[in-house]
Amino acid sequence: DTLTHTYMYIYTLVSRHMILIMIVMINMRAVIMGKLNCRKGTDDTDIVLHIGDISYARGYAGVWDEFFDLIQPIATRVPYMVSIGNHERDYPNSHSFYSGYDSGGECGVPYMKRFPMPRARSSVDCYGFDIGSAHIIVMSTEDDFTSGTVTSQYYYIQELLLKVNRKKTPWLIFVGHRPMYVDSTNNDIPAGDQTVAKTLREYVEPLLMKSKVDLALWGHHHSYQRTCPVYKEKCTPGAPIHAVIGMAGQGLSKNIESVTPDWIEYIDVEHYGYSRITTNASTLVFEYVRDDDGKVHDSLVLQK
Numbered sequence: 001d002t003l004t005h006t007y008m009y010i011y012t013l014v015s016r017h018m019i020l021i022m023i024v025m026i027n028m029r030a031v032i033m034g035k036l037n038c039r040k041g042t043d044d045t046d047i048v049l050h051i052g053d054i055s056y057a058r059g060y061a062g063v064w065d066e067f068f069d070l071i072q073p074i075a076t077r078v079p080y081m082v083s084i085g086n087h088e089r090d091y092p093n094s095h096s097f098y099s100g101y102d103s104g105g106e107c108g109v110p111y112m113k114r115f116p117m118p119r120a121r122s123s124v125d126c127y128g129f130d131i132g133s134a135h136i137i138v139m140s141t142e143d144d145f146t147s148g149t150v151t152s153q154y155y156y157i158q159e160l161l162l163k164v165n166r167k168k169t170p171w172l173i174f175v176g177h178r179p180m181y182v183d184s185t186n187n188d189i190p191a192g193d194q195t196v197a198k199t200l201r202e203y204v205e206p207l208l209m210k211s212k213v214d215l216a217l218w219g220h221h222h223s224y225q226r227t228c229p230v231y232k233e234k235c236t237p238g239a240p241i242h243a244v245i246g247m248a249g250q251g252l253s254k255n256i257e258s259v260t261p262d263w264i265e266y267i268d269v270e271h272y273g274y275s276r277i278t279t280n281a282s283t284l285v286f287e288y289v290r291d292d293d294g295k296v297h298d299s300l301v302l303q304k
Contacts (some may be wrong), residue, residue, distance in 0.1 A: 052085025053175030
């Protein structure tokens with residue numbers, strides 16, 4: 001039934017400077033302006049998800065203004081939904097979960113003010129919403145997500161997952177910036193890829209499994225990666241499938257293991273691209289489109 005299809009474009013826009021965004025958008029057609037505008041504007045698109053590292057302003061307010069000028073043709077037509085990344089949130093003594101200097105002192109303030117999402121509470125970027133036959137839950141990987149404190153977003157995530165009406169929205173998609181599953185050699189403490197992934201698996205993964213999340217989308221690592229249905233680092237039927245979709249603009253991350261983990265089904269650290277999802281009540285199609293040829297190079301079809 002074409003009336004019940006929902007089309008989504010998902011990516012992490014990761015660019016070092018605004019001029020690179022223009023090059024990526026126009027010449028490489030990697031993200032918003034290039035890809036969406038050449039697809040009949042946004043006539044066939046219902047939503048855009050931008051999963052962290054939004055403008056890379058890092059303390060320079062003018063960069064935010066430039067970024068909003070760039071996304072205006074899209075964001076004025078369809079919902080432009082976001083999650084917070086390390087380059088918006090992290091700074092010492094700011095109550096961010098990680099104390100690096102990645103936000104340039106912004107501490108999440110410009111991001112939270114410029115993107116008024118339907119958050120569970122005003123101070124943490126955690127929320128859920130329906131779009132067609134899918135329910136999407138967004139978490140902040142840059143704020144406390146452990147179960148050790150009463151103020152942790154862990155309990156908001158738990159509550160949001162419990163409230164999902166799977167009869168109304170049979171597809172459940174979970175979104176956050178730093179990945180729960182990633183092929184990476186970065187084991188730095190406390191904020192290396194594998195260190196964070198391990199913590200996410202300890203606290204958040206059991207919630208996703210219990211709630212039967214279909215697909216989890218992440219950014220941060222500048223590559224495209226897709227797993228099998230995986231739980232506790234083992235391919236498990238019925239478990240969530242994870243995809244890292246950080247390949248939209250910033251320099252690609254090529255720090256992957258010499259031996260690919262068993263739970264990785266597809267990985268690309270050599271090309272830029274974007275992802276898109278199409279859903280109806282019975283089918284979810286997830287696709288990875290490469291920039292250099294505009295073709296789908298990885299796809300996933302789920303059925304209810």
